[in-house]
Amino acid sequence: MTDAWTDRLSDYLDDELDPAERAALEAHLLHCVACGAALADFKRIVMRARALEDREPDRDPWPAIAARIGVDAGLGPTADPRPARPRRRWSFSMPQLAAAGIALMALSGGAAWLLHPVARTRLAVQGAPPTNLGIPAAVRAPGRGYDGAVADLERVLVEGRGRLDTATVRVLELNLAVIDSAIVQAARAVAADSANAYLNSHLAETMRRKLELLRQAAALVSSVS
Amino acid sequence: MTPPGTGAATLQHEAIGRTDPDAVDATLAASGDAHAFERLYRGHLSRISSLTSRMLGDDDTDDVIQDVFVRAWQKLGTFRGESAFGTWLHRLAVNVILGRRETLGIRRRRHLDGDAALETVPSRRQTPEMSMDFETAIGRLPDGAREVFVLHDVEGYRHAEIARMLGLATGTSKSQLHRARMALRRHLER
Numbered sequence: 445m446t447d448a449w450t451d452r453l454s455d456y457l458d459d460e461l462d463p464a465e466r467a468a469l470e471a472h473l474l475h476c477v478a479c480g481a482a483l484a485d486f487k488r489i490v491m492r493a494r495a496l497e498d499r500e501p502d503r504d505p506w507p508a509i510a511a512r513i514g515v516d517a518g519l520g521p522t523a524d525p526r527p528a529r530p531r532r533r534w535s536f537s538m539p540q541l542a543a544a545g546i547a548l549m550a551l552s553g554g555a556a557w558l559l560h561p562v563a564r565t566r567l568a569v570q571g572a573p574p575t576n577l578g579i580p581a582a583v584r585a586p587g588r589g590y591d592g593a594v595a596d597l598e599r600v601l602v603e604g605r606g607r608l609d610t611a612t613v614r615v616l617e618l619n620l621a622v623i624d625s626a627i628v629q630a631a632r633a634v635a636a637d638s639a640n641a642y643l644n645s646h647l648a649e650t651m652r653r654k655l656e657l658l659r660q661a662a663a664l665v666s667s668v669s
Numbered sequence: 670m671t672p673p674g675t676g677a678a679t680l681q682h683e684a685i686g687r688t689d690p691d692a693v694d695a696t697l698a699a700s701g702d703a704h705a706f707e708r709l710y711r712g713h714l715s716r717i718s719s720l721t722s723r724m725l726g727d728d729d730t731d732d733v734i735q736d737v738f739v740r741a742w743q744k745l746g747t748f749r750g751e752s753a754f755g756t757w758l759h760r761l762a763v764n765v766i767l768g769r770r771e772t773l774g775i776r777r778r779r780h781l782d783g784d785a786a787l788e789t790v791p792s793r794r795q796t797p798e799m800s801m802d803f804e805t806a807i808g809r810l811p812d813g814a815r816e817v818f819v820l821h822d823v824e825g826y827r828h829a830e831i832a833r834m835l836g837l838a839t840g841t842s843k844s845q846l847h848r849a850r851m852a853l854r855r856h857l858e859r
């Protein structure tokens with residue numbers, strides 16, 4: 445059994461209706477058993493879709509890929525046990541909640557892997573480089589100042605890098621680049637939503653992480669002095 | 670003097686463990702490190718493979734998967750770390766898959782005659798003893814409905830993005846999704 449509302453149920457589930465339509469449909473759902481059943485089925489379908497397991501192909505395409513890009517397929521990757529990564533782009537909250545919640549999950553992971561389109565759009569419109577406006581004062585000036593501390597440590601690293609082997613320097617620089625990128629992302633998110641306490645604390649945490657890495661690096665330099 | 674190697678190893682583990690290892694590997698791979706690229710490949714293979722077979726409604730997708738990773742290797746220099754590597758790779762894969770779909774002319778009769786094709790998804794009444802495998806049911810959706818369903822309900826894209834990627838009106842993306850759900854509904858056990 446379908447009626448005129450049945451074809452609006454997907455839009456309702458996906459939070460694509462305007463408030464007046466949503467209210468009208470919710471009123472209809474109070475007494476239409478058929479639409480209620482269809483909506484329940486759609487929810488189950490969405491949950492099943494989200495729960496689908498990814499599977500590797502029967503044959504490993506790597507040898508063919510390696511041949512096509514001109515690298516040796518036989519060496520195998522160096523051991524790199526990684527924790528299972530989060531899948532896909534949504535969370536298990538329903539769409540109406542997702543719009544509010546997922547940006548935080550994305551950033552709390554320290555990576556944009558889970559970045560929901562909603563969050564990504566918000567980041568994307570913030571094209572300008574972040575300024576100190578987005579950086580919490582508590583982080584910007586712990587003691588004599590975050591920037592000062594970072595600058596000091598970076599100077600130690602620049603002066604001492606000649607004492608480190610090139611592999612170590614490369615790892616350090618890569619990690620600093622990754623953290624700087626995370627700081628840029630976090631600062632953009634804060635710029636888009638400056639009142640968001642979570643985003644602020646995430647940015648602060650990311651910046652602290654950089655400071656910590658620089659401290660470790662400086663300690664490493666002095667240990668080989 | 671502490672041997673530099675010890676400190677470096679500790680630092681590497683602690684620092685990378687707390688950041689995104691994919692981003693580090695992507696940087697290494699962009700500079701020609703095939704091991705780093707293979708790690709990325711291993712980490713993302715099942716996701717890309719599943720996306721490919723679901724989008725194309727076909728399990729014989731070896732060469733498309735190859736194309737995705739060959740293209741990724743060629744384009745690594747354009748990965749700027751603005752999004753996660755997985756997000757970048759996923760979008761690249763969707764583009765490769767959509768390009769491939771056109772090349773192969775996979776938009777076959779099912780797309781032209783979608784309503785008839787919906788009927789080719791066996792209903793539960795025909796197979797009362799077991800519910801149809803959900804993956805199989807998705808695979809038998811008409812191409813247009815299946816692509817939108819996979820991108821929206823499986824992968825989490827929004828209609829506006831899907832419409833852009835597939836070159837559809839947003840309303841068409843919404844109606845295709847609804848068609849897909851209506852068709853799949855008939856094959857769910859209650």
Ligand SMILES: [Zn+2]
Pocket residue numbers: 446447449450472476477478479480
């Ligand atoms: Zn109704």
